[in-house]
Amino acid sequence: MNSQTTPATPAPLTGIRFALGAFAVALATFMNVLDSSIANVAIPTLSGDLGVSVDDGTWVITMFSAANAVSIPLTGWLTQRVGQVKLFVAAILLFVITSAMCGIAPNLPVLLIARVLQGVAAGPLVPLSQALLLTTFPKNKSASALSLWAMTATVGPIAGPWLGGWITDSYSWSWIFYINVPVGLFTAAVVWALYRDRETPSRKLPIDTVGLISLVCWVGSLQIMLDKGKDLDWFNSPVICALAVFALLSFVFFLIWEFTEEKPIVDLRLFKGRNFLGGTVAISVAYAVFFANLVLLPQWIQEYLGYRAMDAGKVTAPLGIFAVILAPVMGKIMPKSDARILATLAFLGFAGVFFMRANYVPNLDAYTLVLPTLLQGIPMALFFVPLTAIILSGLPHDKIPAAAGLSNFVRIFAGAVGTSLLTTGWSDRTILHHARLIEQANAYNPIYTHGIAQVQSTLNVGASNALAFFESGLSAQAAMLGLNDISWLSAVLFIVIIPLIWITHPSKDAVAGAATAGGH
Structure with a gap:
């Protein structure tokens, strides 16, 4: 909270209270981020069990993101209304309840209702976890607090896909939601025990x-x-x-x-500032492209490459390795660097990764799948903190809470919209490539007739089975070409939005502003 509502900053925690408090607060962040990625690899299985298409199953991700985006602007008002600690604990407990509701959902409509409520509960967790971490650490260690937060936030992409795949294959997709129950109850209990006497003042405010x-x-x-x-x-x-x-x-x-x-409830006047406008649009478009591809890749791997959910998780899990390794480094180099240069390097890195994926070919091996995902962790480490610093630099202290909330709202909602748009784009491009490929499948094409004959001879099957085998392969190739198109578009988008970074003018208080934002 800012100085207008907090008369005195609580003293940092020490000893075992410091270690346990930092762990519990970071765990809440991990639980939230994990839940946004753990469902990705489970979508095909979940959709099949509920009797819906994979496209409909994707609603499980987008509805959570949309609800999460809507609830974020309410965090500032709710914090002042009920207090920081009470709101954080209440949000965790509601997250636990709605996670259990997701697990027992008998059909897609019930699951979507539960996911919307879960997204609403998740809204305050990210900004409040930053706030509590900043009060846990000494003031001169704010960068370390945010580095710890960033590290736990990026562990999710490592653990989420693998854990989600393992749970889905070994048990049931319901358990990807049930796992939040013990974690959330533990976190809520520890936070309440350690932080309840550090509550921020509350007051009645109109909404x-x-x-x-x-x-x-x-x-x-x-x-x-x-x-x-x-x-x-x-x-x-x-x-x-x-x-x-x-x-x-x-x-x-x-x-x-x-x-x-x-x-x-949303201070749109902030967009009059060049730094806020350029930084928010850049981080939102980038996040939309990044998150949408994070959803599409496991679906493609399972549907068309025949990977199990757990194996698809293993392919996508390396995403966070470099992000975690480099997170502490970012805390040291940020005060000495131009945030615009770091953000530009991140976008160029993302573009390079997606250009690699735009050249996939049939029968690609696991190494070819994993390498771009592994390398993507490097630009991830250069992504959030510099752009957040740009967004908040130069703002008056009393505007930082609203700016942090609004930029997070736009970013998360952009992720939901981007997922919907790129999912539709992938489907449309797959249909287009399928139509183009099938045009070549006729009796006048010697390559086609020879291929069908070879399938019949090799597999010792009739003409109808050979045609079915051919159609399966053709569909897989069309889906791969469609995904290549999406990857190419994604790479271009990262290049196109780089100028948005350079219309900004980061000031010397950029890093301090980013740290201060964590308190709101």
Whole structure:
């Protein structure tokens, strides 16, 4: 909390209380991040068990992200209303309850309702975990506190896919949610025991109800439109048209209301600042592309390469290795470096990784799959902290809480939207490549006829089975070409948004601002 609401900063924890407190708070961050990635590899299995398509199963990820994005702007108001520690513990307990609801969900609608509630509960966890860590460490160790937070946040991509795959293959997808119950209860108990006497003051505050309702309306309708657009043939569907109109009108009303409201729930005036505008757009687009590909890759590996969920997790798990190794290094080099250079290097690194993936070929080996994922950890380490420093640099102290909340809202919602758009794009490109490939499959093409004959001879099967085998291979190749297109587009997007970084002018207080934001 800022100085207006906190009369005195609590003394740092020491000894065993310090170690246990830092571990518990970091564990809450880990639980939250883990839950956003652990479901990725389980989507094909989960969808099959619930009797829905994989595209519908992806709602499990996007609805969580959308709900999480909506709840983040409420964190500042709720913190002042009930207190930092009470809100953090309450959010953890609600996360535990909704995780159990996800596990016992009998069908997709019930699961989605539980995931929405889980996303709402997760909203305050990230900013409040940063805040509590900053009060746990001495003030001159703020960079170390944020490095610990960043390290635990990046362990999720390592553990999530592998753990999710192992649980799904060995037990049931329900257990990827049940695992949060003991972890959450332990974390809540430790945090309450150690931090309840360090509670921040609370006071009654009015809430921008109209702004909140309009925010929920346009975010919800836009997300549903994006997720159902492909199934309903986009704007040939009256439902999609109605959702689009409603989302647009709600968004326009939201903009007008928030710009004129004295105490808006989302302070859009922050976008008038060059650093905030450039940094927020850059980090949001980058996160959208990164997160969407993190969802698509395990699906492709399982559906078309025949990997088990656990094996798909092993392929994607190396993502966080370099990110964890380099996280402490970032804490040391950030104060001595230009954040714009570090962010540019991160975007170039991401572009290089996606260009590697844009050249996949049939029958690729595990090494070819793993290498780009492993290397992606390097730009991950250069990604969040420098851009956060850019976003918050030069802002008045009393504006930092609102700026941190708004930039996180835009980033997380962009992740949900990006997942929907790139999932649809992958499907469309796969269909296009399938149509182009099938054009060559005719009796006048000697390569095709020879291939069918060879399949019949090798597998000792009839013509119909040979055709089915051929169709399976053709579909897999079309999906690979579609994913290559998405990877190429992703690489280009990372290059295109680099100029956004260089319209900013980081000031000397950038790193301090990033640290201060953790307190809100």
